[in-house]
Amino acid sequence: MELINKMLKGDKRACARLISIVENDEKESEKLIKKIYKYTGKAHIIGITGPPGAGKSTLTDKYAKLLRKSDYIVGVIAVDPTSPYTGGAILGDRIRMNDLALDPGVFIRSMGTRGYLGGLAKATRNAVKILDAYGCDYIIIETVGVGQSEVDIVKAADTVVLVMVPGLGDDIQSIKAGIMEIGDLFVVNKSDLFGAQRTATEINMMLDMSQNTDRRPPVVMVTANQNKNIDQMAQEIQRHYEYLVENGLLEERRKKNIKRELLELVEEELKKLVIRETESNGELDRMTDILFNKETDPFTLRDRLLSTIK
């Protein structure tokens, strides 16, 4: 593909086109990823997540600018929710990153959560691969930390930054359940606001109580819109990366993600295969009826189905 060569040479238009392919066309996307996969794996991938309005985009903007001072190439993927009713979305993260638009060493892409076949995580993972092959040293993925699929996205990152803000109150306790565990670094943004210190203290207490002992995530207080302490956050991100590398954990983490990706792809394909084999000929409905009438159980039917495929 002509576009791939252009993209590998740093052409932004080509890079943008390829991301659209990944978003829109499953068949073409596969062909594309097959060709570029060998160029991936170089970037440090950072997931930034947290509640709506926490300042994730502002933080991304300031962090990207800092990285640019050292001439690193930076990619940003900013994910915002798609309306499940209309399929439309307002992707507004660029508002906070407007003066990065003209920086030749920055590529920013907004993505809607849509109703992706194979899941949102797959689509963003492939977009990340393109930015990686494009030559980004750092790729920042911004998502709103609410749903499982958003959590799945940042899990694929090397470093996960959880952004908190003062005033969440009891929410810190509830966030803990699904999300706290995935944070490699905690950032309390809006430290200019009342209660920031208390929020940091609460997070610190919680981290001290948790059993996970091999590495205790640091907590950094920043004020993104005033560009305060961003360097400290950047340092901690770097430190985490070095920690991973020095302990052989980067490889471990990436292999874990690769394995998960592979299994997900197999799962998806297997399901499609079963549907293809059983839906149009009425077999699937027949089996449903059999189960409805309790003539057998789902496990027996599953095994029977799988054996016909083998």
Add this chain to the structure above:
Amino acid sequence: MDKPIRVLVAKPGLDGHDRGAKMIARALRDAGMEVIYTGLRQTPEQIVAAAIQEDVDIIGMSILSGAHNHLFPKVIGLLKDQDAEDIMVIAGGVIPEDDIPALKEAGVAAIFTPGALTTEIVQFIRDNIKR
């Protein structure tokens, strides 16, 4: 799933509020489009750079400041420079009747003045999108 139409909505120029642009953005979203909203005070260069990275089908600009005769042709010129003239440009805002022919000549696909209904804009985009 169908590929949604992607639209960059920008509000270039120096005048202060973006109520109109936001209203359009919401209408397009409700019509099932993906709207990349870039906010106030965008330069033509920023608008084009964002449009390219976002691989949008169309740029919608709303403007009140009277600089339309400069800004719209500038955006279209920059798109041409970057081989991106396939990205359609539409305009909204307070634009005097007399200026419209020249803007269309310059390549603005459609101009919606304040009385226009958002449904008209949606319909125009759907009917004219190149793909």
